[in-house]
Amino acid sequence: MTVDEDVRGYLEANAADLLVDRLAEWVRIPSVAGVPERKHHLMRSANWLAGELRSIGFPVTEIWEGPDSPAVFAEWSGAADAPTILIYSHHDVRAVKEENWKQTSAFEPVFRDGRLYGRGSSDAKGQVMAHLLALRAHLAAAGRTEPAVNLKFIVEGEEEAGSPGLKELIEANRQRLQADAVIFSDTLLWQAGHPALCTSVRGMTGVHLEIYGPLTDIHSGAVSGTAPNPALELGRLLGQLHDEKGRITFPGFYDDVEEMSQRRREELAALPFDAQDWLERSHTRSILGEEGYTPLERLWERPALEVVAMAAGDPVGAKRAAVPSMAAADLSIRTVAGQKAEAVADQVRRWVRDTVSDGYAYELSIDTETAQEPYRTPDGRVLDALAAAMAKGFQTRDVGRMGNAGGGPAELLSSVLNIPVIFFGTGLVEDNWHDSDESARVDILKAGAATLAFLWDELGRQSAATP
Incomplete structure (x- = not known):
């Protein structure tokens, strides 16, 4: 043998x-x-x-x-x-x-x-x-x-x-x-x-965002229509993270992204890909993402942003019919060749600062110490x-x-x-x-x-x- x-x-x-x-x-x-x-x-x-x-x-x-x-x-x-x-x-x-x-x-x-x-x-x-x-x-x-x-x-x-x-x-x-x-x-x-x-x-940068409305949770029947609702504001912000073409909207976010080489495109195109097979194996409902790129290119060569957690009000247990004082979300940003965590963190800070509406306060934390390039x-x-x-x-x-x-x-x-x-x-x-x-x-x-x-x-x- x-x-x-x-x-x-x-x-x-x-x-x-x-x-x-x-x-x-x-x-x-x-x-x-x-x-x-x-x-x-x-x-x-x-x-x-x-x-x-x-x-x-x-x-x-x-x-x-x-x-x-x-x-x-x-x-x-x-x-x-x-x-x-x-x-x-x-x-x-x-x-x-x-x-x-x-x-x-x-x-x-x-x-x-x-x-x-x-x-x-x-x-x-x-x-x-x-x-x-x-x-x-x-x-x-x-x-x-x-x-x-x-x-x-x-x-x-x-x-x-x-x-x-x-x-x-x-x-x-x-x-x-x-x-x-x-x-x-x-x-x-x-x-x-x-x-x-x-x-x-890909690299990974984690973001935690908290939006503040009323100073305390307060009965909606007493303030509804006048109080700032942080859940609505957070939802508005999250809805603006991507444009109609599936691109992330942080100003300057794509400036440092390296374009794929022809060799890399050919390598990924050579892999057998069947949409139904992917949906079944990945347990996903549909294939979405940035226009102009194949699913495998989106997965491995393009940056991505996901909301991985959200919380506001009374998600479990008895409901109090109160306007919540705070809403929070965790984001996972996947970066690609050319991007750096510190630069992406600055882009996020500027976007949040310029996008949060008047009448709300916020707290933003970006853990660049454990960010991965x-x-x-x-x-x-x-x-x-x-x-x-x-x-x-x-x-x-x-x-x-x-x-x-x-x-x-x-x-x-x-x-x-x-x-x-x-x-x-x-x-x-x-x-x-x-x-x-x-x-x-x-x-x-x-x-x-x-x-x-x-x-x-x-x-x-x-x-x-x-x-």
Whole structure:
């Protein structure tokens, strides 16, 4: 048998135990970000991962304390003259609305119809487990005692809260995290049957806006028709965020947006796209957005703005028939190449200042400290090797190119460490990230593990062949 066949054989023989069962055990730890009563579970989760890394053979595994939760660092650097790869991901998960879960309780994972259900199964514990299984297969298939490349892991515990402590953690440990490239594993694939290599992510800037009307909530029967209603004013503002062509209306917002290259347009056009398939997989009702661009271009190459939360008056419980004193909304702004969070924040401030009507007060907060900048992967040897490994791992001749509609601390990692970031994830849009019944397709995790095992072998061969 060839090494490639041995890798596949190892994965088939061991996936049930070392992937499904182990991932299920990890998912049972409710390592929810930003919830104080769950904070101790983040340490349990970090210790669980550190134990898994030690069991594979990592000679160095450490828990690094962040401001709010721990990160796991591991290093295995025994391959002289081979490249060093830093693997980034996260072990914290999003909060859940337990009443919306139908397949299982969020932290009681079940394997059903080829999927493992549970919070974190895909985002992103499943992606980390694909790395661990890949390394086991890489070692076993060739009878190795150490990897063909030097590997480092940084798996943080604050990503779902915006990675507030990651910059400080990276800067404090810059020398220990030095590598030739980052493999960033917190992203999506295009389709199960048509994998694509992610080469860009959008940035993200969060905005919280509060509009104030009466000094207190006040009976509408006493003041209706004369009092400023902040819910109406907020609704008016939100209705002006986009123009009739679907463009965001902040003055100057598009001035710094880089136009897509012809190469990028062709890459995205080459991906198979069926509107009905997309609607079904994404659980969306229709396809809207900026005129003049295809759906995939809107997703990955154009900026976007979403209202992700609104509150005013009495949304639950008994109604008081009162004009509310305050209405609030949270906005998520997705930025693209050329845009900077600070510049976008200034555009938002000016727009709100000029658009709020007389008779109202407001408070605007924009968290530029945890804002994420967009990032695009440069061409290079590791990217080419990953494309070849994906074709082999997913057993296809056609590996496309795609982007990621969400964000992540890719630009932060690249700028602080001065190295390129290459994306490889095993998620699918139908995995329901951040929603109820999150799940991961086990066959996709296995294909991802095969890809990574082939990648380490290929990079090791390349370094051996280089004089």
